[in-house]
Amino acid sequence: MDPTGDLLLEAPADGGLTTGAVARLLGVAPTTLRSWDRRYGIGPAAREDGRHRRWSGADIAALRNMCALTSAGLPPAEAARTVLAGTSRAGTSDAPAGPRSGQVSRAPGPLPVGRARQECRGLARAAVRLDAPAMDELLTAVLDRYGLPVAWDEVMMPALHAVGHKWETAGERYIEVEHLLSWHVSGALRGVADRPPAPGAGLALLACAPGETHTLALEALAATLAQQALPVRMFGAAVPAGALEDAVRRTGPAAVVLWAQSRGTASRSLVDRLDAIEWGVRGARRRSVVCVAGPGWAGRQLPGARHLTGLAHAVDVLATL
Numbered sequence: 001m002d003p004t005g006d007l008l009l010e011a012p013a014d015g016g017l018t019t020g021a022v023a024r025l026l027g028v029a030p031t032t033l034r035s036w037d038r039r040y041g042i043g044p045a046a047r048e049d050g051r052h053r054r055w056s057g058a059d060i061a062a063l064r065n066m067c068a069l070t071s072a073g074l075p076p077a078e079a080a081r082t083v084l085a086g087t088s089r090a091g092t093s094d095a096p097a098g099p100r101s102g103q104v105s106r107a108p109g110p111l112p113v114g115r116a117r118q119e120c121r122g123l124a125r126a127a128v129r130l131d132a133p134a135m136d137e138l139l140t141a142v143l144d145r146y147g148l149p150v151a152w153d154e155v156m157m158p159a160l161h162a163v164g165h166k167w168e169t170a171g172e173r174y175i176e177v178e179h180l181l182s183w184h185v186s187g188a189l190r191g192v193a194d195r196p197p198a199p200g201a202g203l204a205l206l207a208c209a210p211g212e213t214h215t216l217a218l219e220a221l222a223a224t225l226a227q228q229a230l231p232v233r234m235f236g237a238a239v240p241a242g243a244l245e246d247a248v249r250r251t252g253p254a255a256v257v258l259w260a261q262s263r264g265t266a267s268r269s270l271v272d273r274l275d276a277i278e279w280g281v282r283g284a285r286r287r288s289v290v291c292v293a294g295p296g297w298a299g300r301q302l303p304g305a306r307h308l309t310g311l312a313h314a315v316d317v318l319a320t321l
């Protein structure tokens with residue numbers, strides 16, 4: 001493995017990566033790479049048939065530098081001058097060399113996504129740089145290319161786990177990264193086209209337990225169900241118990257999914273109360289199947305509830321219900 005690591009894995013036999021591949025690798029929008037080339041000459045030495053850019057290892061090392069300097073807050077023009085002057089070649093990792101002026105705070109180091117998919121590593125890099133356009137471009141691309149649940153399980157979730165781990169281990173830094181990444185993951189999931197619900201399909205009511213503000217996994221579930229024409233009512237974060245009971249009585253869902261990210265919000269009594277709700281005419285009373293989801297319920301015995309263990313598992317269970 002050479003110092004830029006990824007290249008050996010991805011360099012096509014005929015030498016040099018395409019702009020798209022480099023964009024995914026570095027988590028930068030292809031439009032950004034083209035404009036850096038056009039405006040500042042930060043471009044590939046070679047072009048296939050004189051037209052298509054082909055980026056060599058050295059070209060990509062220069063781009064990594066450009067990414068590091070711009071994410072430290074240096075304007076692209078100044079960063080390009082530095083890169084072209086070759087002064088920052090030493091700082092080729094994601095940890096930026098930082099501007100001379102010192103008034104801009106340094107971007108934190110990379111997220112530990114390990115050997116996750118290339119797109120996940122690109123997303124993690126864009127998140128650390130607070131590069132919203134690159135995150136949007138990447139998230140839309142993986143949803144188009146892989147769909148759900150793969151885009152959630154193999155790109156969004158590992159990046160979220162990595163930022164959570166960093167938050168926990170790096171003295172509560174990365175909060176800005178966590179918030180921006182959450183916002184763009186949420187936006188991408190809400191952008192997933194839904195199909196008109198299949199007639200007669202049972203309704204799934206999704207809600208976070210009272211006090212619980214971690215909504216992303218439920219947003220991934222809502223998007224996946226909607227993509228499969230299964231009707232959903234998503235109530236979002238921290239739904240008070242009374243309101244949730246009213247929602248169940250008013251909508252009569254086939255299933256209720258209650259998300260708890262931590263034990264503190266995993267309320268057993270609420271599960272029992274939801275499980276006890278009946279509606280419909282005498283002799284034909286109906287009840288919802290109560291499902292619990294999220295690490296908050298791990299290891300809990302809840303006779304009246306189904307444990308959903310993952311996105312694909314949840315969709316399978318709800319589709320049958």
Ligand code: B12
Pocket residue numbers: 156157160161163164165167168178179182186211212213214215216217218220221261262263293294295308309310311314
């Ligand atoms: C994004 C995030 C936030 C965002 C939430 C934004 C939003 N709209 O959801 C914000 C910034 C608001 C936030 C706030 C806080 N957070 Co937070 N957050 C996270 C983060 C990074 C991702 C959460 C997430 O979406 N997880 C869902 C998936 C990605 O992870 P998972 O649940 O582990 O997935 C497993 C299963 O649930 C299942 N699964 C995965 N996807 C799906 C989908 C379905 C449908 C199903 C059924 C199952 C399933 O499979 C996975 C493997 O087992 C986590 C880190 C982490 N490890 O999750 C911290 C984390 C959950 N947060 C944490 C904390 C402490 C907080 C705060 C208290 C911090 C603070 N002091 O303010 C607040 C509290 C908020 C509250 N009261 O609820 C801690 C919780 C620790 C604990 N005791 O449980 C974590 C673990 C960070 C850490 N490493 O310590 N957070």
